[in-house]
Amino acid sequence: MQIGNRSGRLVLIEGDRALDVERASDGAFGPDPQDAYERWEAFRQWAEGQDASAGEPFDVAELGAPVPRPRQIMAIGLNYADHAAESGFDLPENPVVFAKFASSLTGARADVAVTGDQVDWEVELVAVIGTGGRNIPEAQAWDHVAGLTVGQDISDREVQFWGNPPQFSLGKSQEGFAPVGPAVVTLDEVDAAADRSDLALSCTVTHPDGTSEELQSGRTSSLIFTVPDLIARLSKIVELYPGDLIFTGTPDGVGIGRDPQVFLQAGDVLRTQIEGLGEIEQTFVGR
Template sequence: MRIANLAGRAVLVDGGLAVDVETASGGRFGSDPQAVYREWEAFREWATAADLPAGTAFEVAALGAPVPAPRQVFAIGLNYRDHAAESGFEVPEGLPPVFTKFVTSITGPVTEVTLPPGGHTDWEVELVAVIGKAARNVAEEDAWGHVAGLTVGQDISERVSQLAGPVPQFSLGKSFPGFAPTGPWVVTPDEFADPADLELKSAINGEEVQKGRTRDLIFSVPALVARLSAVLPLLPGDLVFTGTPAGVGLGRTPQRWLTAGDELVSQIEGIGELRQRFI
């Protein structure tokens, strides 16, 4: 099942066509894309069993963030060994580095992003897990049962403010407007042969700059749900950006940054792609 936000309305994407949730459910579920996750169990049961009407064609550019207003956004740092190495940090143990991307940075899959003046803006393709069932002290072996689905995310990062002292400002440096594109839709785990082993990659102007597999995560999606929920409740509709593999601009010699006119394309196997143009 694929759940999307088409022009502000919740839709199911079936065979490449959009089925309006409110219309198809006879009003049982509303049009708010975020509300789907507050009623996730009932929604999934209905959507799985429903005899859906014919969908309509749509432009991907009309899609918004599939989870537009999460109450909590968790972002995980240094969750691939090769990225930790290129960043000059030790591989984390126990609890991974956690920060947030503020909700106002969240956008849909096809956008224009204004570069901050004087900054070093970097790219980080990431698998994003969407929480569907409240999680508190969840065992790792039970964690997939709390995940509604997976989507593509970009943890776009402005490195100057992120790393400015005396204390780094990770959350601010990663939360400029448009710095958290997500989408194109949320895909439920049952759609994948193995939701724990997906290829992810990104390219700038057609040049591949990142490529990895989520099987190489230091803390897998279930491990993150378990460790985070041991500290605080995870709420339906929360997002977990799971970290990026090697290939970011910060780790290159010489370092490389996004510039006006660049197009960044981010892809994850079995989900789809994001497309950002920088101005």
């Protein structure tokens, strides 16, 4: 099943059709996309019996962030060995954790302002918590995941490295810097298409002159700290809540790690794909 946010309303998605949950459930579930995660088990059981193909046609541009108001957005740095190397760091012994603030969320299609001269890209698998808790055992961690989605950890490197120590969270929380979508895909649907622990992920840019290039390409099997490991480690310290987002890290190929460095410019179109989860697209515009 795919859970989406169509113009601010909770929907189930199949192909190019979206089933409005409030109407299909006769009001048993409300229109707010966030409510699906607050009542996760009841919602999941109801939704599994629905035929989303009976819904209305929709345009991907109508899709907002599928989890619009998470209580926590945690992001993991240096979680691929090649990215740690290009960043000049040793492999971390523990997850490197920072926050992306909820005001930076946007959906599958969005215009994003180029806020400076060093705006960078980072394709990321995002795990969405369904059942929260503390001290979640790694062996049971997947049971706490509602689904997976595509994310971009867009970063203003000038703000990120304002001082010593750097401002990771601020540099990654400008408006539109946390695009996610197009939908939250439940694990059963992911498993039907691919191996949830070994998903191909990539991003490409198309420049205003029409030329395109692949920026990043990797597989989630290369994660240093896997999704279950992250959930177990994080939940030892903080309580995880339904609807929380965990950005799991990016492979190598970011702009700041190149020689010479390369960054996004106004007019660039960034497309981000993850196997079994779909694609998101951002168009970068001037300030």
